Amino acid sequence: MHETSLVSALMQQVEAAAMELRASAVHRIRVRIGELAGVEPQLFASAFELFRERTICAAARLEIVTAAAAWTCPGCGAAIAPGQVLRCPDCALPARLASGDEIILERIEMEVPAARDRGRNVPPRRERTMEATDV
């Protein structure tokens, strides 16, 4: 199943981020899945359920945000609404997919050690926001 390997890749990213920050637990993960990514959010969620056992994500909540496809003209940059002919009315250029085929790890919230333990001025529990990364 396609979703299984994606979740496996996702878990590796989350675990690497958690290790980097010496996090003790992951509370929440947010993933954006484009409607044209070829991923079934339901299957993705059930694959996550299988994978997270005995990992740092054991108690993590998975939030899946689905993103609609967006098309633009490669010439003038105009947005072209889905459902229309996928061609720019001004330039006659075929529309380019701007978003909607992505699978992005948007955010990880995790438990990290208290500031005094790390010698850094950060609150004991903080939200770690990842740069958007492709899974």
Ligand SMILES: [Zn+2]
């Ligand atoms: Zn155009």
